[in-house]
Amino acid sequence: MPTMQGETIMLAMKKFANKTLTLTSLGLLFLSHTATAELQNIEAKSMPTQSQTIATNNITVRKVQFLSQGTKVVGNLYLPANIKAPQSAVVVVGPQSSVKEQVSTVYATQLANQGFVALTFDHRTFGESGGVPRQLENPEMKVEDIHSAVTFLQALPQVKQNAVALLGVCSGGGYSARAAATDSSINALVTVAGFYHDPQVMRQWLGDNYQARLEMGKAALIKYENTGKVDYMTNVDPKNTKVAMPGQEAYDYYGTSRGVRPGWVNRSAVMFFEPFLQFNAIDSGHEIKAPTLVIHSDTALVPDGARRFFKSINSNQKNLHWMNTSNHIAFYDQPEVVESAASKAATWLKQTLNKSSD
Incomplete structure (x- = not known):
């Protein structure tokens, strides 16, 4: 999408100045383990940055910024209490359309x-x-x-560079699988209720709507490239089947106080259908060498896709943990489900990341 890339780069070039603690990382004026006192009062254009925002429940949360393909990305860094030496680290990747204050923060806190x-x-x-x-x-x-x-995490003095993992939930599981398949510096992978789909799965799921939505996405992209105008579709609406995330279950989270958070917008750019429907998360398993834990259930999305993905994983270290849940979004915020999945993930990561960092 050449026009999209050009516009995002232009956006990133706008002045964004903050006087914060600045850390420069690989590919961005690499200065690993530089003393923080030497990095004060450097403008955010040097990216990435971090500044303390909250210290609660024995966890320090810092607002952070880094660049992705020249565009500013904003995150939250969760640091355990009394951290005195580099620790293993995890990038938490959330579901479709989500923002960091939703599902991701639940698992990051755990x-x-x-x-x-x-x-x-x-x-x-x-x-x-x-x-x-x-x-x-x-x-x-x-x-x-x-x-x-x-890359950002690997440059932080609080992180063991060779002990960085991914934990992806729902669509974030599929995206994390692709990332792990294409980046050998990722030392472990955990997927939780991953949405493992390929075009075959999506055709079976959507039926006649598959081709219609694919064509809708293509038309919206052409319109955007020619006019700069964006067609949008509502994400969740229990009374409307023509939404990006149909069904009562999606609405029960994103359409209620369970999931509504500042920064989350109930819409998707229609042009997303073309790349999303043709994305193949399942085949990523063939290229994954990192130790991988797959957490799923019969009521989570596409359980057969989870089994196919697990079978395809090429790592000698892999584990499939099957849970009992009431539905898919129980993995998002139900305490007993989240705590069980996070505990299993933490045990797996401690075992595998300790080996990778020896």
Whole structure:
């Protein structure tokens, strides 16, 4: 999308100046482990940056910024209590359309309580991050953002460079799988209720709507490239089937106080259908070498896709953990489900990341 890339770069070039603690990382004036006192009062144009925002429940949360393909990405860095030496770290990647204050923060908090450094962030075009058109669910863009997040974490003095993992929830699981397949510096992968789809799965799921939505996405992209105008579609609406995320279950989270958060917008750019419907998360398993834990249930999305994905994983270290849940979004915010999944993930990551950092 040449016009999109040009506009996002232009947006990133706008002045964004803050006097914060600044850390420069690989590819961005690499200055790993430089004393923080030497980095005061440097403008955010040097990216990335971090500044303390909250210290609560024995976790320090810092607002952070880094660049992905030249565009500002904003995240939250969760640091465990009394951190005195570099720790294992996890990039937490949320579901379709989500922002960092939703599902991602739930798992990041759990992981930080287990001693991990955890990073949540808004993908480009979402939340506080830059990028246009807004609310564009483009899988390949999101995979690029994950790579940038990993690079950012590896440059932090609080992080063991060879002990960085991904934890992806729902669509974030599929995106994390692709990232792990294409980045050997990712040392472990956990997917939670991952949405593992390929064109075959989407055709079966959507039926006649598959081709119609694919054509709708193509037409919206052509319109955007020719006119700069963006067609949008509502994400969730229980009374409307012509939405980006149909069904009562999606509405029960995103349309209610369970999931509504500042920064989340109930719409998607229609042009997302073309890249999203043709994205293949399942085949990513063939290229994954990192230790991988797949957490799923019979009531989560596409359980057969989860089994196919797990079977395809090429790692010698892999584990499938099957849970009992009432539905898919129980993995988003139901305490007993989240705590069980996060505990299993933390145990797996401690075992595998400790080996990778030896």
